[in-house]
Amino acid sequence: MSRPAHSRLAAGALAAVVAVALAGCAGAAPTASGGSAAPDEHAHESDTRIAVTYDGGVAVLDGETLETVDTVDLGGFLRVNGAGDHDGHVFVTAADGFHVLDTGLASDAVELTGEVFEAEAAGHATPHAGRTALFDDGTGEVRVFDTDAIGTGTLPAFDTIASEQAHHGVAIELSDGTLLSTLGTAESRSGVRHLDAGGAELARNEECPGVHGEGALKGEVVVFGCENGALVFDDGAFTKVAAPDAFGRSGNAYVTDTSAIAAMDYKTDPDQEGYLLSALALVDTAAKSMSIVDLPEGIEYTWRGVGRSAHDDIVVLSADGSLNVLDESGEIVDSWDVIEPWESPAEWQEPHPGLRVVGDIAYVTEPASDRILAVDLHTGEVTADVTLDVTPNEFVVVGAAGH
Template sequence: MKRRSAHLGAIAAVAGIALLAAGCSASTADSAGSVTSEGSAGDTHQAEGRVAVSVEGGIAVLDATTLEVVDEFSTEEFTRLNPAGDGRHVVVTTSEGFQLLDTVAPELTELVVPATAAGHVVRHAGNTVLFDDGTGETTVLNTAELAEADGALPEATTYTADAPHHGVSIVLEDGTLVTTVGDDSSRSGAIALEPHDDHWHEITSSDACPGIHGEGTAADEAVIFGCENGALLYQDGAFEKFEAPDEFGRMGNAFVSETSPIVVGDYKTDPDAEGYLLGAVALIDTAAKTFEVVDLPENVRYTFRDVVRGPEDLAYILSTDGAIHVLDPATGELVDEFPVIDAWEGPAEWQDAHPAIVANGDIAYVTEPAANTVHAVDLTTGKVTASVALDQAPNEIAVTLGAH
């Protein structure tokens, strides 16, 4: 495999703007990459819990071990699914906002955080953070309180950006809010804020990340955002920029483990390329401060839905050849492959149902829309441990095992 590398260039900028927090909010993603990876891949255990799968006009809730259909619910024609991080709820993004699906009851609840364009959901440091692309509003919910929600949502903290944009926010262990900056035509970087009574105080900012997108948190709370020319790191109160080795080197999503300093990012070099299939990954070592691009073999092609971190902090890529290819982020080498589904082609539109993979612990869940099927795969052996046929093609998928 061909490998290219570049080193980190440090940047730090301060923006002269004051940003205020709003009170408790009473109040759809618009691009291919608004899926973020979840959880710590260092936790390895047998699956328990539930898996939510969206189909056209509905959602099926499955037992995480047997994949037996526990219940089904009607909803909008197309919805997005993200685990809330509390081991119980899935956040369903609809035209009304962020709706909670209780996978334990199970029940598609009436609890909704209203949003004009519900986008990213981030789980970190005991908070579940929602971003409304239509207003630029960030809503911060305590994850433990969310797990206990019964008839009412917990009190929320909110922050509204200067302008609406397709963005993402994260709250760190010390309460720092790191959030993207942009408007309806472009996105430029991010800002870090700390809470002060009734307002947010700016710590620092960066405008060195054109097209900023996605978020992931690696070991030592190293937060990475993707840029059109590399990646942006926030750690220890400062921003630093990784320059891509290509003139256009877009990373849109960060696939992380909180026990590894190395981030795996999807990577694109041609801004005019048609379709959504990708043939390279970015490897960002947040400790060594390096950015490397690994070109994958011709038979390994994937989309934004097809990479997870799993056992031993390895990366698992569900490829169009139907196999899960195992990548060692420390070396950039493919070390194994597990045939799982039939070969498939990339989607015409990002919303179209196409194979996806999510993981928690040793178990991955793989969708096979062409066969209306969902599979459970043991990532330590490559063995398919369970499969279920649905009435319709599975599209989005989320697992609720374990709180973050």
């Protein structure tokens, strides 16, 4: 079924925003790692793997069959980010730092490699252009290294860049060796600075209150979310893109490297309870403009529920159980009911349905039933549906098309 979307601006006034990781960072101390499930007989049928966190560890699934390949034990609240390398590694964020997980895609062994980038409060992990930046919210320290250097069991050589003050932040190294890194304190965040390869400041912009998240788009244009719009970095210069509302918070960017349009989550009430949102911001990084798409009644999502397809479409997993495909104007072009309706979590860390899009496949979790399913975005057909032995929380897809 198709449902029309409603835009506040005239048709054609597009805009894009930024997608990346969210804020929270860690839980209790990790326990020893170890596998607990026998290797799955279908382990080599797919060139992708899925790493799913649960209370007590991470399960690694085959990307095609969704069957569990193996699990590793790790305690506390865990987050996962694709490492961006060619061998399917994953960064598992725990209380003591960033752990490297080998999903076995290249090695056939699912295991924590023993590489731990220690951090007081591990935050965003951002691979880009062959380099990865890890941000420690507790110190403001950024560590940058070659993306493909991980997985050896020994920490790779890395560069260290200090922030002016510790804050919940993010950094990204560009292909020219320069670095974009956020500005802020433990109480507030204000903008982004541009540093040369030696760490000297080239430029800064502090018109981005509450700066959060980043996304690299077509032409290596980078967007950051603000509480009053977005901040765009293009060809050495920052441009502030204002939101149409006095408080218009965009905090996560959902982007592709083939489109200039960033889709971002969007919130207009700073005192809103719960985590369900009913509008998307679209930031056109070429035109330096933002438009807001109000979704049809009943379609609401959290920061875990937005992705981009191989055709640059925007995919939204709604709390009514539907999976919705929007074009870059914000119009819904397809919609299918895929899981049961659900409500906003009381806390953002709590398990609730999540979405990851790889190519033309949408992976959806349903923690209430311990399910994970794969949906063909051409037809809406569920191509795989598995009930796990654990309750899924966060997850990431890595591999040939997943990093």
